[in-house]
Amino acid sequence: MAREALAQAKADAVKRGTVPGQKSRRKGAARGARVREPGRGGDPKQFGSAIHELLASRGWEQRAAVGGVFGNWPGIVGAELAEHTRPEHFEDGELTIAADSTTWATQLRLLSSTLVRRLNEELGHGTVRRVKVVGPSSGPRRTGAWRAR
Secondary structure, three states: OHHHHHHHHHHHHHHHOOOOOOOOOOHHHHHOOOOOOOOOOOOOOOHHHHHHHHHHHHOOHHHHHHHHHHHOHHHHHOHHHHHHEEEEEEEOOEEEEEEOOHHHHHHHHHOHHHHHHHHHHHHOOOOOOEEEEEOOOOOOOOOOOOOOO
8 A cells, every 4th residue: 555655656746747866847947046026035034023114114103003002091091991981083193082971081181191191101202292081972952941041
C-alpha cells in the first residue's frame, strides 16, 4: 500500500513537471523572478506598527483614538458616571455627552474641565477643547386646564 502511494506521488510529480531530487521547473521559473510592486513585500512587520502606519497614512489617527474613548468610556470616567452618561458625538474638538437625568448632566458639567484634561491625556494635547453636556429632553409641553398662561 505504501509502494502504491509512493508510485502515485512520483507519477503526479512527473505530470507537474517535477522529478524528485531535481530542481522544480515551474511555469513562472522560466520567465524569471516576479517583480514586486513598489511599497509591497519586504520583511514582515509587527501588527501594531503596521496598523499605526496605516492609520497615519490615511489620516485616521484621531478618529481611531476618539473611537477608543467611546469604546472605553467606563474606564475613562468611572463605572458610576458611565452608567448615567454616554459620549454621543465628536467634531471640531467638541465632545457631546448625553446624560440620562438633569442631575447627572449637572454633575458632568461641574466635572467638565477635569474631563477635558483626562480626555486630552488619552487622545493627545488639544484634541478635546470643550465638553458639551446634553440632558434628557422632556419634549413639548402640552396645554391643559391646570397650566398657567
